[in-house]
Amino acid sequence: MQLKVRRGQKTGMLGGKVVFTLDVRAELTPDEQALAERYKLWPEVVYSTEASTANAERAHAGNIAALGALIADKVLKKFFTIKDLVSGQHIECKDLSQVLAAEEQVRVACGNLKRYLEVATTFDGREVVVEIAAATA
Numbered sequence: 001m002q003l004k005v006r007r008g009q010k011t012g013m014l015g016g017k018v019v020f021t022l023d024v025r026a027e028l029t030p031d032e033q034a035l036a037e038r039y040k041l042w043p044e045v046v047y048s049t050e051a052s053t054a055n056a057e058r059a060h061a062g063n064i065a066a067l068g069a070l071i072a073d074k075v076l077k078k079f080f081t082i083k084d085l086v087s088g089q090h091i092e093c094k095d096l097s098q099v100l101a102a103e104e105q106v107r108v109a110c111g112n113l114k115r116y117l118e119v120a121t122t123f124d125g126r127e128v129v130v131e132i133a134a135a136t137a
Helices: 030-038 050-060 064-075 082-087 096-120
Strands: 002-011 018-027 045-048 079-081 089-093
Touching (some): 002 096, 018 082, 045 096, 050 064, 050 079, 079 082, 079 096, 082 089
Antiparallel strands (some): 002 018, 045 079
């Protein structure tokens, strides 16, 4: 898997302030793509802010306002699915600290996706041995 990042900037509509942009896309190998397809991983959320997770839980419980907030979270890129990462995401930031935070979020999301795909390769009947260290007092 590769993560492709394109940085840019544009002038904002109000006041001519600079808006920083990130275009990010995860590129899967054919084997990774086949695993995602086989296990139907596309809708899996690989990154979510705490606020977005809370909105999702409240929406699942039937809170209509939280459902609206969850839709806004999707638009504002506060959570990513595997399909989102592979399709590509366009993120706009008002300052460089937001750019750094957004890039870190995307890197974390790609790391999560990589782990999903690594686990998906292990469902072939093999036995995995895990060494457990002794507990310390």
